[in-house]
Amino acid sequence: MSNxxxxxxxGTSSLRVWAMDGAEVLDSAQSGRGMGTLTPGEFPEALAELLTPxxxxxxxxxxxxGARQGWVEAPYASVPCSALPEGLTRAPGDRDVYIIPGVSQDSPADVMRGEETQVAGFLALNPGWDGILCLPGTHTKWVHVSAGEIVSFKTVMSGEVFALLTKQSVLRHxxxxxxxxETFAAAVADTLSRPERLISDLFALRAGDLLHNQPHARSRLSGLLIGAELAATRAYWLxxxxxxxxxxxxxxxxVAALGAQGAPATQAKGDAVTLAGLTAAWRRWKDPK
Amino acid sequence: MSNxxxxxxxGTSSLRVWAMDGAEVLDSAQSGRGMGTLTPGEFPEALAELLTPxxxxxxxxxxxxGARQGWVEAPYASVPCSALPEGLTRAPGDRDVYIIPGVSQDSPADVMRGEETQVAGFLALNPGWDGILCLPGTHTKWVHVSAGEIVSFKTVMSGEVFALLTKQSVLRHxxxxxxxxETFAAAVADTLSRPERLISDLFALRAGDLLHNQPHARSRLSGLLIGAELAATRAYWLxxxxxxxxxxxxxxxxVAALGAQGAPATQAKGDAVTLAGLTAAWRRWKDPK
Incomplete structure (x- = not known):
């Protein structure tokens, strides 16, 4: 039987595919045709254009x-649950396309789609690992993992807020x-110790530039937001x-911000864990227990 | 002599003019040709198109x-200073156009342009008033006024953050x-008492809608941000x-948010105080002491 x-x-903004033989990568391709750019009917063609015969x-x-606005809605599994929940959803169309479920949390309400596969991949590469996984990005996820399950998680929009402020707000100037x-580290410490100042520290970046040509506004903004995020997720990482x-x-x-708070963190590559998670899902599809 | x-x-996004005879309004007009939409050379024409013979x-x-990117840069007066600082800047061109200085604060670095005229107008309408003026908007200003002077002030970008999140982020859905x-009031109380949660409370608005059809996301977001603002400015209003x-x-x-914190606030109309401030500036231009 072929492997x-x-x-x-x-994802929302990009599409990446790999031709696989078991766990071996034969080829890869990508495009910018993420879910956010497509209507439901356009998914088959967006995928087909990346694949060769x-x-x-x-x-x-x-x-x-697998979101409601995606190709087909793949139901959420609810925590606590395996990082690789049972049950794939087949997408409509001629090609065999199977979508991995997202994971939801009832209270506090939260959802993820894609990160659960990275968690599964990390666990496949690090069997028996327990602790907190932090997956930074547009919507950073903090995931409590124990005994191979996702116990709870929290999403922080710090990446999207950073992008909006640096590209669209008055701070862009x-x-x-x-x-x-150093500016980054000091800013992390500032909002970690005084999180109530975040909202009023923002405009000071613009005024400090206008009045005093103060440099490093981007580093400070990033630090302020990551410091706020660490303050909000302290119960996770402490x-x-x-x-x-x-x-x-x-x-x-x-890793630097956490280390400065006496929380040493290890670092893993996002691509490698995504592929490991997809491979684990493929193995189970091929050989269901 | 004519009055x-x-x-x-x-402002940044709009231009409003009033034909005046002393303190009496004869006519008014407005357009969307704010500073942000104009190159320096376009100011004379943008003004002229609103005026009739x-x-x-x-x-x-x-x-x-009067900003650096405006018609002509009008220097800042520095706090502590009168809300109606001395010295108008004449704009280049045939028409007599005089621009009122903005106000700056060295540390913490902060700037305002336009709000100082509203402060002056409020003081003209309420002589001898001492206390805190809150001018909500894209960039909300909190201004400490005493003995007719601006003592200090703080800018909070809560309005711009609200606009970006409601129009451009994933929360827009x-x-x-x-x-x-009630949702607004509860959210104000939430971030006032736990400001460190703001950054992680944002995505819960989206997840609560997706999972539980939770209503009133806009009210809750507004409350979370105004609560964060009140937490950051407590030293001003308490x-x-x-x-x-x-x-x-x-x-x-x-006013509702402040009232719920035991800080009763009065309300004044923005248009009226702007016009009163401009009138005070005109009086001094016409009849310098």
Whole structure:
């Protein structure tokens, strides 16, 4: 029986696919045709345009492709649950496309789609690991993992707020590419100790630039927001084993911020864990227990 | 000597003018040609298109028209200073256009342009008033006024953050026109007592809608942000006499939020105080001491 299959990570803003033979990557491709850019009818063609005739086997997909506004809604599994919940949803169409369920939490209300597959991949690569996984991004997830299950999680929109403020707000006029680690660290400490100041510290970035040519506004804004995030998630990371999974530069910023708070965190690559999670889902699809 | 003049409130997103005879309004006009939409060379024409031949006299202007990116930069006066600082800046061109200085604060760095004229107008209408003026808007100003002077002030970008989150972020999918006063009040209390939760409470608005069809997301978001603002400005309003100046609905929300914290605030109309401030500036221009 063939071990050929296609791994697919389909988020809001991008689509990535890998031609696989078991756990081996044969080829890969990507496009900007994320869920957010597509109507339901456009999904089959957006996928097909990335695949060549020598890509074989079923497609195992995770991410926003399974949202209500996606190709087909894949129901949520509810915590506590396996990071790789049972039951794939087949997308309508000729090709065999199976979508991994997202995970929801009833109270406090929260949802994830895609990150559960990264959690499953991290656990596949680190069997028996217990602790907190932090997955920074547009919507950063903090996930409490124990005995192979997702126990609880919390989403923080710090990445989206950072993007809106740096690109669309009045602060955009003061954003330069002059990153400074010390400014970042001081800002993290500022909002961690005085989180109530965040909302009034924002405009000071603009005024400090206008009046005093104050540099490093981007580093300070990033630090203020990550400090606020750490203040909001203290119950998650304090005294816990923490691993940060994501893009390299952003992950390093989180590891540095946590380390300064006496919370040493390890770092794992986002791509590797996504692929490991999709591979675990494919194995179970191929050989259900 | 003629008492004819033209009052002008020229902000980032709009331009408003009044034909005046002393303190009497003869006519008015407005357009969307705010400073943010204009290059420096376009200011004379944007003003001229609103004036008819029977509008006479000098133009007294306040607001972002005097910013570095405006018609001509009007230097800041520095606190502590009169709400109506000495010295108007004449704009280049054939028409007599005089711009009122903005006000700056060295530390913590802060700036205002336009609100100082509203403060001056409020003081002209309420001579001898001491206390805190709150001017809600895109960039809300909290101004400590004593003995006719601006002593200190603080800008909070809560209005701009609210606009970005409701219009551009993932939360926009959950914003409906179902305002609810109780939800607003509870949210104000939430971030006032636990400001560190703000950044993680945001995504819960989306998840609560997705999972539980939770209503009133807009009211709750507004309350969370105004609660955060009140937490950041507590040193300003606690135990002080407070007046809120601005658009009616937004001002009422601030008055309600402050009232629930045992800080009764009065409300004043933004238009009236702007015109009173411009009139005070015109009087001094006409009859310098």
């Amino acid at each position: 050929r299959w296609i791994a697919c990570d389909w 020598d890509w074989h086997g079923p497609v195992i997909a995770c991410g926003m492709v 003061s954003m330069k590419d002059d990153w400074d680690d 005294g816990q084993q923490v691993a940060v999974i994501g893009a390299d530069a952003l992950s390093r910023a989180y | 004819r003049w033209i009052a002008c409130d020229w 029977d509008w006479h006299g000098p133009v007294i202007a306040c607001g972002m028209v 959950s914003m409906k026109d179902d305002w609810d006063d 135990g002080q006499q407070v007046a809120v100046i601005g658009a009616d609905a937004l001002s009422r929300a601030y």
